[in-house]
Amino acid sequence: MPDNASIYVFYDAVCPICRNDRARFERWAGKRAGDVQWCDATEHQQVLREKGVALEAALRSLHIEKEDGHIIEGIEAYQLLMMRIPVLRPVAWLIGLPGIKRALRWYYDRWVQRRLKREGRWSD
Numbered sequence: 001m002p003d004n005a006s007i008y009v010f011y012d013a014v015c016p017i018c019r020n021d022r023a024r025f026e027r028w029a030g031k032r033a034g035d036v037q038w039c040d041a042t043e044h045q046q047v048l049r050e051k052g053v054a055l056e057a058a059l060r061s062l063h064i065e066k067e068d069g070h071i072i073e074g075i076e077a078y079q080l081l082m083m084r085i086p087v088l089r090p091v092a093w094l095i096g097l098p099g100i101k102r103a104l105r106w107y108y109d110r111w112v113q114r115r116l117k118r119e120g121r122w123s124d
Contacts, residue, residue: 005067006035007080010048012059013040015115028085035084059121060112074108075101 012018026033041058062077082092116122
């Protein structure tokens with residue numbers, strides 16, 4: 001998929017940090033920000049379900065639908081977003097390294113779990 005192809009990003013729009021991350025991405029992406037369609041996972045849960053993604057999974061991890069319909073999530077989704085911003089491309093490469101990727105995934109999963117528990121939206 002070319003770098004500039006449109007993608008759909010399913011994120012937790014209730015989360016203030018997630019909303020801030022979105023705004024930051026849009027600011028850094030500049031004119032390319034329009035290539036990304038941001039979708040609140042809660043509002044688009046039927047679309048996600050049709051693609052095999054449960055709402056709970058979408059709230060726990062960033063999901064992106066690429067132009068070809070393929071869904072990626074987690075660190076790979078963040079990498080795809082970062083690759084669209086030239087200054088962040090080295091970071092995208094770095095977070096894809098096996099040891100770093102595994103550690104980031106572990107940390108991210110725990111951070112999201114704590115956030116959702118604090119908000120009363122985590123079910124074990």
